[in-house]
Amino acid sequence: MKYRILVVEDQADICTAIQASMTRAGYDIVAVENGEEAWELFQNEEFHVVLTDMMLPGISGEELIKRIRENSDIPIIVISALTDELFQINVYEYKIDDYISKPFSMNLLAYKIEAVIRRTYTETLTEIDHRDVRLIVNNYEVFYLGKLVDLTAKEFELLQTLLLGKGKIYTREELLDIVWGYQYLGDTRTIDMHIKNIRKKLFPELITTIKGVGYRIERN
Known part of the structure; x- marks a missing residue:
């Protein structure tokens, strides 16, 4: 729904x-x-x-x-x-x-x-499963191969955003707006650092870099 x-x-x-x-x-x-x-x-x-x-x-x-x-x-x-x-x-x-x-x-x-x-309402998305990763929506819990992974709050929020929009390319500016807020004035390299950490804690191929644009998680 x-x-x-x-x-x-x-x-x-x-x-x-x-x-x-x-x-x-x-x-x-x-x-x-x-x-x-x-x-x-x-x-x-x-x-x-x-x-x-x-x-x-x-x-x-x-x-x-x-x-x-x-x-x-x-x-x-x-x-x-x-x-x-x-x-x-x-x-x-x-x-x-x-x-x-x-x-x-x-x-x-x-x-x-x-x-x-x-x-x-009764119908709501509670978890997302994708390539051995299971994310509990809005609960700050991520599992990889069945084991709980220690992500920071911002790492979790970035990963959740990308998983909810699987297949969509997000620019660094869009990710800053969604996760840090539309008035955030920090450097977009913040995104790169957090993506690097997520890949290290899960696996490198989880998040695709679209050169000169941003990031996405593939649908499959």
Whole structure:
């Protein structure tokens, strides 16, 4: 089953980053930049999760959530640059399911989406098997030939990203956005170092280098 997510975010760069990253993670994403369009879509189409900012043009995030809650128990995750603790606590009074503060990593966002889906729906991917490697999704456990392999958190997140998108070529910049976050300013050589470590701990042929582009894991 492919879960459908309504993303409501008025900052175009963040909206685009979320759409691209969550599509790669296997979700069907519909993204809009204002509350009115989001409400119209919600009334006429089926979604499994709503991901919304609070500061929206027209219908505010607060009003959008109220309208949705009057009609549905769909999981709602709020994303916002408002970091005031009282504000965040008060947001939960609208019966949202989770909250994430800007800036955030796409990997963290993916985990939060996965968590609310797991709590709400029964069908969800729990593990990936590929060429003697078994990865327990979002659980930071990887087995090779049946033995647990000690990967760092970022190594695990990189490997999970590549395995979830088997066959797709990921650029270094895309991997930085997904794992480290869209505002990460580090060197892309960080990716090369982590890939090298993953290969050393598992096996060299697991991850293919696409010269001048990036990396991928082959489908077979």
